[in-house]
Every structure is written in structure tokens, then in C-alpha cells.
Amino acid sequence: MRRVTGIGGVFFKAKDPKALGEWYRTHLGMNVEDWGGVAFRWIEDNPDAKGTTIWSPFKDDTTYFTPSTSSFMINYRVEDLHGVLARLREEGCAVDEKVEESAYGKFGWVMDPEGNKLELWQPPEGQ
Template structure:
């Protein structure tokens, strides 16, 4: 159970298609621009950190036991894996991503 690496860095962009025209060879680390008007994360945040994790359920329970709110939504259970979010003290979203087995 725990963080195993950075899963990606997501940020708004005026031209997401041009910025996304990068290729990677190894792993699922993603630097993905989102449209500037995205509602995937708050408009006052310039990026969202995504951490690749194992044991998402156990990690979420451990965070909640430490009085850290963990946000989970049914639509975040996808073909790409399972997701949850916590927020830092200034409200920056930190996405926890457990890739599919």
C-alpha cells in the first residue's frame, strides 16, 4: 500500500492538442494538457498532481484515519484504473491513481 510514483501532471492549456503531441516509450507517466475551460479540476488551480499508487482502498482508509478527506466518485472507476482525490492545505487537488491489474 502506498505511492509508487508520479502518474502524471495535468494542467490547463490554450492549445491542448499541440501540447499533447508528445510521445513516450516507457510507463504510464502522462503530461496531459487539458482545455483551459476544463471542469476536471478547479479553474483557480493551474495543475493537478497525479500519484500512481497501490492498494488504493487501504491507502484511502489510512488517510481518512488521519483525518484527511478522501474524495471518491463512481465515475472515477474507469478502464484506466481507479481514482481518488485528496487536497493539500491550499486546496490543490492530488489525484491518487491505482492502474488496472
């Protein structure tokens, strides 16, 4: 019997959950609902899509989350990384200038207003 079948949610503390939810709605286009969260429904969005959600602990002394001092970083899938990053810059968001491209896809980063580093990921074609 498989006990864990995927990630059911990401939960974290915020100083001002309502304002932070509005930032995510405005700048990342997330459908933050009245109850304060978002439900991503993979199959409803695209029944033919192949996708994964990764769960991966990092060593406690990693610098990968820097400049954030948070103990977590969330990776969000995007369809057009360069387009999203350009839009975030236009909107005055704190976007990292670095973009990584590899066989795993394209990666970029932005800081939310509470100092959490977010990773934006454009999967390789077909994923």
C-alpha cells in the first residue's frame, strides 16, 4: 500500500494573510478564493497533461533560498518564464536577474512582500 501519493498542500504563516493573498493574485495570477487559499486541480486544468509536484528537503545551511531567511521556498509552474519575469519587473516586484535553463526546464526567482523567495519553473516541452 502506498501511503503518500503526492503533495496535498503547502501551508505557511504570514503577517498579513489577506494582503499577501492579494499580492499573489495580482502578480502571479493565482485564483485566491474567499477562504484565503488556492486549489490547483491538475486534471480539471488539462486532463492530458503530464506533471509532477516535487517534495525535497534541503540541508539547513543551504544558501539556495537566499536572500530569504524563511525555512521554505515554494516552486510554482509557469507557462512562459521570461514573460512572467518581465511582467513582475514591470510591476515593481523584486525579481532575481539570474535565470537558469537546463534539461529540467527554466527557473527564475522573485521575492514576495514578506521576504519569501519563490521559484518559478517552466517545465521542459511536453511536461
